[in-house]
Amino acid sequence: MDHKFEWQEQRMTTPDGVYRTLRAAILDGTVPPGGQLREAHIAADLGISRSPLREALTKLEEEGLVVKIPYRGAFVVEVSAREVAEIDSVRLLVEPYAAELSAEALRGPERPQLLQTVEDLHRAMEQDDIPASIDAHLRFHRLFYDLSGHGVLQSLWNGWETKLRLHLSVDHRTYSEDPHQLVVEHERLAAVALEGDTDAFRQELAAHFPMGLRAQTGDRGERTPRHV
Amino acid sequence: MDHKFEWQEQRMTTPDGVYRTLRAAILDGTVPPGGQLREAHIAADLGISRSPLREALTKLEEEGLVVKIPYRGAFVVEVSAREVAEIDSVRLLVEPYAAELSAEALRGPERPQLLQTVEDLHRAMEQDDIPASIDAHLRFHRLFYDLSGHGVLQSLWNGWETKLRLHLSVDHRTYSEDPHQLVVEHERLAAVALEGDTDAFRQELAAHFPMGLRAQTGDRGERTPRHV
């Protein structure tokens, strides 16, 4: 087996560097969902001991990108459509609240940032730059949580973003189906957020989500690797 | 259903055991809020090495029960009123949804459990049994999340319960002020939940929370130990 993992940047502290390297490898598909991360192998590739590597894996587990099974190993999570639908169903409840809390900042100094993010999304879509569009897409929604000044809301989004990113990276039907539609939706979301119309925001958001939780099959969160 | 032999506890590795031990020690007040957790001392007490202990502390930090300060140590958090208010503000949005999702189970086989929990709370209050009342109180609200069949909602509550329990254990003005009022509120919550009236549930819940987020002073999450 040739070296799968290489240092992507220099000048990083060991555990954090390993963390970022593995995270990038997971998100760009180098390690597929369900794939196993073998400690000895990776440590040898990176030329480090298993201790900092295990710390990096722990961080990835906290973030929800990998699942560790005792005496079995660390596996990349497989985010199910069910789980994404569940996340969206909760976002539908809290994100309008986040938008409401950040309305003041959004109408003031942060207004350019919101518009810029929509613009970034637009450009990325025109050029079919999937990674960039995913990035702008998530940055857009994160904005409301960050600007809400609400610690609990911020931590909620932090727990969701990586899972959403992983899911979007694997399943980009959302983009290929109707690229323009997504941009329009976010323009509308930005507009109603600037108006401070919370109810309208909720309605636009509901339209933005692909489908409701009820439409999902009852496959109860397939979060375990396929070998179990 | 005819699995006669089942491992109730999943494979327990040392860090998990340490994690539960420390968690229990924190929640029952053995280690007071603001108290320090010394690695060497605990490791010697439990007869283990620092490696699994550090992993356990990391898990506690992730859960929000412990704060680690570089080169100073790990301290038990002091949950601020601000953070509880933030949690409640989000619960006000999602808990009615959880109640709605669990309405079916609640009207069916789980109905006795709901009524029993209210009864437990009632008895604990009459006897001024604070720990038992906190337990029944939290069990009541957990019920909606558990029965919702919604994994994300369940994990949300799991992330909140320990912090709420820690806060209630320290500051039980909520109970001493008007013991009977709290029981009545939960009887009403149970009633509207059984009726499936989501809006009424939200209103009762709002009345149940001591005060809104806006009434809080702007002390932005006092999560650091007192020595800082």
Place this chain on the structure above:
DNA sequence: CTCTGGTCGATTGTCGACCATTTTCTGGGT
């Protein structure tokens, strides 16, 4: 052929040690 039981290699879990970094204590000097 199928099932049981044991062995073996691979992988993770745990340990003790070592050194670096930072904080805290201590004691002398002014």
Place this chain on the structure above:
DNA sequence: ACCCAGAAAATGGTCGACAATCGACCAGAG
């Protein structure tokens, strides 16, 4: 009483080695 340098203690990070466990494979009995 104040200040500062040095010592002592605690944590952070890393490593190599050993123990525990799992999955796969294989031999033998029915």
